[in-house]
Amino acid sequence: MPETPxxxxxxxxxxxxxxxxxxxxxxxxxxxxxxELAEDVVQDTLVKALEYWKIRGIPDNPSAWMLTVxxxxxxxxxxxxxxxxxxxxxxxxxxxxxxxxxATVDHLFRQHPIEDEQLRxxxxxxxxGIPGEGQVAxxxxxxxxxxxxxxxxxxxxxQENITKRLFRAREYFRQHQVPFELPAVExxxxxxxxxxxxxxxxxxxxxxxxxxxxxxxxxxVEEALRLGNLLLGHEATRRPETFALLSLMCLQASRxxxxxxxxxxxLLLRDQDRSQWNAELIDxxxxxxxxxxxxxxxxxxxxxxxxxxxxxIAKTYGDTNWKRILQLxxxxxxxxxxxxxxxxxxxxxxxxxxxxxxxxxMEKLKDDPALKxxxxxxxxxxxxHAQRKDNATAADYLRQASMLAAxxxxxKFLEGxxxxxxx
Amino acid sequence: MKDFLLIFRDTVxxxxxxxxxxxxxxxxxxxxxxxxxxxxxxxxxxxxxxPLLPDGTVIHxxxxxxxxxxxxxxxxxVGGYLLIKAADMNDAVALSKGCPALETPEGTVEVREIMxx
Numbered sequence: 001m002p003e004t005p006x007x008x009x010x011x012x013x014x015x016x017x018x019x020x021x022x023x024x025x026x027x028x029x030x031x032x033x034x035x036e037l038a039e040d041v042v043q044d045t046l047v048k049a050l051e052y053w054k055i056r057g058i059p060d061n062p063s064a065w066m067l068t069v070x071x072x073x074x075x076x077x078x079x080x081x082x083x084x085x086x087x088x089x090x091x092x093x094x095x096x097x098x099x100x101x102x103a104t105v106d107h108l109f110r111q112h113p114i115e116d117e118q119l120r121x122x123x124x125x126x127x128x129g130i131p132g133e134g135q136v137a138x139x140x141x142x143x144x145x146x147x148x149x150x151x152x153x154x155x156x157x158x159q160e161n162i163t164k165r166l167f168r169a170r171e172y173f174r175q176h177q178v179p180f181e182l183p184a185v186e187x188x189x190x191x192x193x194x195x196x197x198x199x200x201x202x203x204x205x206x207x208x209x210x211x212x213x214x215x216x217x218x219x220x221v222e223e224a225l226r227l228g229n230l231l232l233g234h235e236a237t238r239r240p241e242t243f244a245l246l247s248l249m250c251l252q253a254s255r256x257x258x259x260x261x262x263x264x265x266x267l268l269l270r271d272q273d274r275s276q277w278n279a280e281l282i283d284x285x286x287x288x289x290x291x292x293x294x295x296x297x298x299x300x301x302x303x304x305x306x307x308x309x310x311x312x313i314a315k316t317y318g319d320t321n322w323k324r325i326l327q328l329x330x331x332x333x334x335x336x337x338x339x340x341x342x343x344x345x346x347x348x349x350x351x352x353x354x355x356x357x358x359x360x361x362m363e364k365l366k367d368d369p370a371l372k373x374x375x376x377x378x379x380x381x382x383x384x385h386a387q388r389k390d391n392a393t394a395a396d397y398l399r400q401a402s403m404l405a406a407x408x409x410x411x412k413f414l415e416g417x418x419x420x421x422x423x
Numbered sequence: 424m425k426d427f428l429l430i431f432r433d434t435v436x437x438x439x440x441x442x443x444x445x446x447x448x449x450x451x452x453x454x455x456x457x458x459x460x461x462x463x464x465x466x467x468x469x470x471x472x473x474p475l476l477p478d479g480t481v482i483h484x485x486x487x488x489x490x491x492x493x494x495x496x497x498x499x500x501v502g503g504y505l506l507i508k509a510a511d512m513n514d515a516v517a518l519s520k521g522c523p524a525l526e527t528p529e530g531t532v533e534v535r536e537i538m539x540x
Contacts (some may be wrong), residue, residue, distance in 0.1 A: 002471035002506070007464045010453055015446035047441045050449050054456035054523070055472045055503045147445025 001415035005057030015046055019145035021114045024121035025067075027142070029074060029095070029108050031088040032124050032173040032180045039142070041077060051167050067109065074105055088180060118143060119234050122227060123182050126194040129172050134165045135198045136205075141166055144223045154205055154220060156406070160408045182236060192237055196245050196301070199227050203249050207256065207409075212319070221253055240292050244301035247288035251308035266413040270317040282312045303332035322352040339368040343377055355384045373405035379414060391421045424508040426470070426537040427515040431502045431524040433531070436501055438477060455523040463507055463518065474506030512536060 012191040019042055025037035040186035048069055049062070059065045078087070094104040125138040133155075138153070140146040148166070152159045172178070183191045206220025228246045229417035231237040258276040261267055289305050307328045314320040343365055350358035363380060371377045395418050402414040447468065463469035477500060479492040492500075502524070509515035512534070519532045 002473050004469065004471050005460060007457070007461050007466075007469070010450060010457060013447070013450070017448035019446040043442060046446055046449050047444075050441065050453050051474050053453060054460075055474045055505060057460065058453075058457070145446040147448070151449065152447055286446070421463070 002056075005055065005166050006059060007057050010058055011062070014062060014417065015049075016145035016219075018063055019043075019046060020143045021063075021118060022066065022070050023142045024117040024147075025109065025114055026074060027121060027124070028117045028180050029091070029105065030077075031086065031092075031261065032178045034085065034087065035170050035173055037077065037081075037085075041070065041073045044073055071105060071109055075102060079103070084260070089177075094329055098144055115230055115233055117238065118227075119230055120180055122183055122198075122230070124173070124178060124180055124197050125169075126191060126198050127172070127178055128191070128194065129176060129178070130169045131165075132198070132201070134169045135194065136201050137162055137165045138169050138196055139227070140220075140223075142179065143227065144219075147218075188236060192239065193241075194232075195231070195237075196241060199224050199231075200245060200249070200301070202227070203252070207252055221249075221256065225249055240295035240297045241299040241301055243288045243292035244299055244305050244423055247285045247292055248301050248305035250285035250288060251305060252279045254285065254312060255279040260409075262410065265416075266409050269311065274314075274316070277312065285309060285312065298335075300332060300336050303328050303335070307332075320351070322348050326352055339365055339377075340373040340374070342368075343371065343374075347380065350384070355387055359384060360387075373404050375401045375406075375414075377401075377411065378404060382414075382417070383398065386417070386421060395421045424468075424510060425515075425539065427507050427509050427512075428535045428537055429472075429507060429515075429519055429522070430533040430535070431504065431522070431530070432533065433502060433524065433527055434501060434529045435477070437498050437527045437529055438502060450525075452523065455526070459481045459521050459523055462521065468508045468518065470506035470508060472503060474503040475501055506537075 022042045022045060023035075023038055026041055027035055033321050045066055051067055053059070056166050067263075075218070078095050078101050079098075082101075086092050087095045088233070091104055091108070094100045121143055122139065125142060126135045130138065134245040137151050139157075146154070148159050148162050152162045153328070155162070182188065202220055203224035206217050206222075206224060225246075228242070228249060231242045232246065236253045254277050255272070256278075258272045258274065259267055285305065286309065289309055291307065292302055305326055310325050311322050326345065329341065329348050333345055346358045346362050346365075350362075362377075362384065365371055365377055366381075376398045378401035382394045382401055385391075385394035385397060398414050398418045398421070402411050402418070405411050405414060442496075444452070455510050477492065481492065482488070483490065496534060507515065507518060509518055515534050515536070519534050522532050524530045524532050
């Protein structure tokens with residue numbers, strides 16, 4: 001008679017999180033050039049867990065259970081493939097020997113905290129040979145356990161596109177025998193900057209994705225925070241800019257739900273109910289910002305976090321310290337002289353000195369090729385002309401903005417504004 | 424209370440489709456089973472069961488001829504079994520209708536009463 005199953009609720013996102021851990025660990029064993037093999041073994045492991053657990057219940061330590069299954073599958077692969085494949089460079093010889101494979105695999109399963117392998121995986125994903133969009137897709141696939149379909153939905157593109165990006169990345173690893181390790185000290189700064197950028201991109205995709213189902217949006221924000229925290233857990237990557245990134249993400253995430261009213265409509269910063277902002281995240285952001293400023297390095301994340309912080313601590317929109325924000329934008333602009341920063345700087349400038357003083361410069365930004373399809377430029381121009389009671393010009397700009405906006409919630413918001421101007 | 428055996432069957436294709444599900448989708452499936460099994464456990468009707476591997480051998484009749492599976496020819500892949508307690512066959516069938524094995528059109532749950540003394 002079989003024993004009574006263990007009935008307990010599954011931990012949220014258990015399968016996704018374990019997939020991310022195991023892909024990192026198995027890539028460490030098989031080598032980055034065998035990434036697909038690692039992913040296949042992890043998928044088999046997850047399927048086995050489901051088939052077993054659905055009838056036997058979830059074991060006491062599901063994570064250890066999966067690791068044991070993965071370990072046995074790794075040994076099967078080594079036995080099957082040892083004459084056909086090279087594995088991780090430093091251990092390939094040991095893994096190919098019948099005598100040492102078991103002990104070597106056990107050693108690798110125990111050697112590091114898995115977080116270290118995930119950190120290495122992040123750096124491998126952000127290899128300079130992989131284009132930016134490929135890096136982020138790869139992080140989502142390997143470290144976050146997202147499927148091709150889920151990544152495609154997150155980036156509003158088709159699955160074929162994502163499959164291609166992932167395929168090219170895996171091919172690159174295979175052809176160039178990319179090692180599964182943190183880059184050497186002299187290359188670390190550059191690679192860390194790429195990793196941070198990829199995490200911030202992930203965060204923004206989640207944060208701005210008002211057109212997606214909430215689940216994916218929240219998952220991406222959560223994953224970006226989790227990966228950022230992984231960077232803080234390692235001495236080599238615990239840098240001022242890492243703290244600044246974490247600060248910025250916490251401060252932005254604190255307003256995630258304040259931006260939308262109960263009917264799902266977008267709200268402008270000046271119309272948001274500030275009591276809806278998450279005080280705990282603001283506090284965390286403040287702490288990280290303090291830690292970020294202990295050092296000599298300043299990054300764009302420092303300034304952006306400091307700006308977000310000023311918004312978070314202003315009791316009302318009217319209390320906002322625009323003088324300080326304008327100063328921060330001036331500094332940010334020196335570091336990043338681009339149109340988007342100029343646009344945001346002008347909004348702060350207008351808040352301080354009035355729209356009339358900022359309008360000519362804002363109109364000039366239309367000539368910036370980088371802002372040609374940036375709906376927020378036209379939305380801002382529309383808003384400003386509306387405040388100056390020039391309703392016809394305002395409506396024209398808002399219509400242009402609505403055409404450029406990708407998200408239905410944004411379009412709805414802009415069309416709502418156009419309608420009020422017509423009355 | 425009487426004892427019943429539930430036998431879960433599905434096509435080979437449906438069983439193999441798990442290989443293409445994402446971790447989140449696998450977890451969602453897991454949670455459906457979890458909810459159904461919890462319901463049985465709360466009513467004191469869950470006894471236990473085992474999942475089965477897809478491969479196997481069938482031995483045929485007097486000639487003892489053997490054939491190996493999985494058995495592509497139909498819906499005949501048994502994924503596992505479960506023993507439950509129920510008041511009668513109607514109760515056992517009602518309990519089984521919520522089983523996630525029935526989430527595919529081809530999935531079946533066979534309900535059999537275990538012969539009492």
